[in-house]
Amino acid sequence: MTGFAAGGPVIPNFGGGASSYACERANRLFCGGWVSRNWSPVLWPALRQHIVLTLIAISIGFVLSMILALIAYRRGWVERPVLIVTSILYTIPSLALFELLEPTFGLTLTTAEIALVSYTLLILFRNTLTGLREVPAEVKDAARGMGMSPRQSLLRVELPLAAPAIIAGLRIAAVTVISLGTVASFIDDQGLGVPILTAISNGVFKTEIVVAGAMAVGLALIADGLLVILQRVLTPWTRAHR
């Protein structure tokens, strides 16, 4: 292996003859060859891990906030303490939160997920509760007057009518988790943060940062798009006008 000029970026060992990696050596913004060679061993696994990381965080966050919001919907006093706790969680800088959790849970997926879930709670809880509370009083009165039990009214009327607000919350939460998920790679060594961290430790290898970063952005956009489609499918009435 030949050495590099002093002061230049420390390029990872690409293997093979020097002439094949001119782009990498020059550390250009985008080297197509590197991407195609590293897609299967590095980028695709990182993307897959990132999707799993996000899905776990959103699912757990959704279930927890749903439960909390339903309790607060029935018992108003629950709202304040939940808001205070979730707001504090939301405000702690992500790196600090990872540090706080690390002594207990170690450098594991659990630590990463706890942190990611805690960022979804405030948004999902507040949106769900607001959505439920904005169901018009006369609609709830009619549901009760028609003979729906409280449970039937909740499942057939109140929750469906809160769906647009809940999905709006999910969109914000998904984008937040996907972006914070790259930071979580510090902890659990998974996801799109991994190639980014590698690239930084290798003297800021541009192609890897650009590609992994773009994948994170693309994933966020796709997740958001899917949730928009979900909303259109689940709430056709919101687009009905005279």
Add this chain to the structure above:
Amino acid sequence: MSTANTAQPEGSSASRQAATLELRDVAKHYPGQRQPAIADLSFTVGAGEVCVLVGPSGSGKTTALRLINRMIEPSGGDILLGGESVLGREPHQLRRHIGYVIQQIGLFPHFTVAENIATVPRLLGWDKRRTAARVQELLELVGLDPDEIGPRYPAQLSGGQRQRIGVARALAADPPLMLMDEPFGAIDPITRTRLQDEFKRLQAQVQKTVVFVTHDIDEAIKMGDKIAILREGGHLAQYDSPAKILIDPADEFVAEFVGADRALKRLGLETLDEVKLLPPNGAVSSPTVTRSTSVRDALSAILADGGRPVTVVDESGKPAGTVTLELLGGLLR
């Protein structure tokens, strides 16, 4: 009274009998309030009758209505529907057998019109075919095209259409009793008159027992077989037919509430059909009236024409009689 799921023929709107409603010393006290909201309210509405609860704000008329289907729990007394106490039944089960219409209508915005009307049949576990047939029938009954309106969402309807759907939804499971809380209150005056007329026609067809709340004495006179006038604190000031209340108000409060024009209002209750007309006098007035014109409107026509006699014409437009100021004035004595 038959129960909900017996094998009655699909479709027929008046298949189920109306039920008698009896309130016995019904009271509602809210904790922390010295005055009761409703004090010892007693009256009976015959099967198939429309009883209008009317009174100024604070008279507890909506509270009284909501006590009947236990949206509000009474603190005393009893309410009998078809001879059976409503207090012995599970509230949400009870409500599935009582039609409920409110001023804000409260259609479910995420349900189509057809799904809105199918709400109670679904709660009662009707099968799809029976429900669909009933929805179709009810939309026709309230004068809306099932194929056009059924698949729409409430946001796509006019105020008048929404109100008709509200009534259709309340009638869906053919309940023996309908509760209507200012059902036409939020509608413009022209549509309102039309909806009132439509409901009267509908009621003649389905013959439900109806309790109808309004603050408008004219609406009460128009819609009611009986009127219950409530005063502050939920006291029943008078319970009688509209004509009786207009002729013979029980006290100052009622007289003031029905208004100084109560004599004219009474004339609004009668049509020329009930009047012995004078024979046609040869001349034909302009405008003319018909036998279905109210006495009040005939009087107005005479006055508008400078007090001259007005010709009554039959369906074909031929003179059938004459009314004069003296003739109609005589009705008031």
